[in-house]
Amino acid sequence: MKDDFAKLEREDYTDPQCPFCTDQYEKEPKVRPIPTARVLEKLDEFFGRNDYTGAERLLLYWLNEAQLGQDMRGEFQLRNELMGFYRKQGNRSAAIENADRALELAGALGILDSAAGATALLNAATVRKAFGMPAEAIPLFERARAVYESELKTDDPRLAGLYNNMSLALVDLGRFPEARSLYQKAISVLSASDGNEPEIAVTYLNLANLEEAEKGLESGAEAIENDLETAKRYLNAPQPQNGNYAFVCEKCAPTFDYYGHFAFAAELTERAKRIYERA
Numbered sequence: 001m002k003d004d005f006a007k008l009e010r011e012d013y014t015d016p017q018c019p020f021c022t023d024q025y026e027k028e029p030k031v032r033p034i035p036t037a038r039v040l041e042k043l044d045e046f047f048g049r050n051d052y053t054g055a056e057r058l059l060l061y062w063l064n065e066a067q068l069g070q071d072m073r074g075e076f077q078l079r080n081e082l083m084g085f086y087r088k089q090g091n092r093s094a095a096i097e098n099a100d101r102a103l104e105l106a107g108a109l110g111i112l113d114s115a116a117g118a119t120a121l122l123n124a125a126t127v128r129k130a131f132g133m134p135a136e137a138i139p140l141f142e143r144a145r146a147v148y149e150s151e152l153k154t155d156d157p158r159l160a161g162l163y164n165n166m167s168l169a170l171v172d173l174g175r176f177p178e179a180r181s182l183y184q185k186a187i188s189v190l191s192a193s194d195g196n197e198p199e200i201a202v203t204y205l206n207l208a209n210l211e212e213a214e215k216g217l218e219s220g221a222e223a224i225e226n227d228l229e230t231a232k233r234y235l236n237a238p239q240p241q242n243g244n245y246a247f248v249c250e251k252c253a254p255t256f257d258y259y260g261h262f263a264f265a266a267e268l269t270e271r272a273k274r275i276y277e278r279a
Contacts, residue, residue: 032069034062036077043081048243049279056085076105080120083127092131099124118147119158126165134169141166155192157199163189164203167210176214183207197234198248204231205255228259235268246275 039062046055059082066074079102086095102120103112111117125140145166148159163186170179186203190196208227211220235252239245249268257265 031071032065033071034066034069034074034078036074039078040081044243047247048276050246050276052085052089059085072105072109076102076109076111076116076120079105080123083123087127087130095127095131099127112143113147115147115151115158118144118151121147122162122165125169129165129169129172134172137169138166138173141169155189157190157193157196160186160189160196160199160203164199164206167206171210171213174213176210179210180207183210195239197237197239198245201231201234201252202248204228204234205252208255208259224259228256228261232256232261232264241271241275243275243279246272249275 039058042058043055046052046058059078063075063078063082065071066078079098083095083098083102086098099120103124106112106117106120112121121140121144125137125144128134128137128140141162144162148156148162152159163182167179167182167186170176170182183203183206187200190200190203204227208224208231211223211227214220215223217224231252235249249272253265253268253272256262256268
């Protein structure tokens with residue numbers, strides 16, 4: 001009798017909860033998708049208020065929900081957000097953990113060769129660059145670049161983001177001509193459509209840093225100053241005073257301060273503060 005029972009399947013000795021309930025006959029449990037679009041919309045609200053504590057709480061709550069609901073796609077998207085969040089917070093272990101998990105999920109979902117998978121590769125590469133691993137970042141950037149240049153339109157801002165971040169790693173490795181070429185590509189992409197003035201400004205500041213790294217402050221002084229003035233022009237151009245602009249102002253201020261443009265650095269910090277206070 002014992003041997004006979006051991007041969008039974010679960011459905012042979014359990015009853016459905018109701019005549020129309022078939023969950024237990026499913027070989028794989030049902031996925032309960034999280035409302036990703038709403039989560040990301042709420043996340044933007046937190047970032048717009050500069051509320052990083054709230055943003056982290058939101059992301060971790062829905063990460064847990066995605067895992068409980070076996071929503072791999074939802075978890076993949078949240079891991080992408082979390083690796084960037086922890087990178088900006090300077091949390092190395094959490095950023096790398098989420099980056100590795102995002103790539104693992106992309107592989108399991110079969111999307112590494114899609115634009116979404118390439119974005120995960122780009123984000124994971126940026127994490128490694130940010131924490132002093134540029135040599136490890138470059139192969140990931142290269143894989144992302146191959147997909148982006150194949151799948152995206154030539155004026156897609158995601159291409160510019162890739163070129164900018166890859167260039168930063170190349171500068172760290174002393175590969176200055178390659179980095180300069182990619183910065184110029186980023187500017188071409190961003191200039192092809194309206195509304196990208198903040199990102200163009202960031203790219204010119206990156207070029208200024210490249211000039212210093214390659215030539216030194218004295219020999220690169222003229223090129224550095226030209227890049228700073230160009231960046232300043234783009235930051236002063238008429239544009240929406242939103243969370244993205246505030247973030248860029250905060251990001252750019254230390255570079256202007258470093259190169260002696262103290263008044264403009266203070267002005268950028270004040271602009272960001274005013275925007276966050278209104279949010």
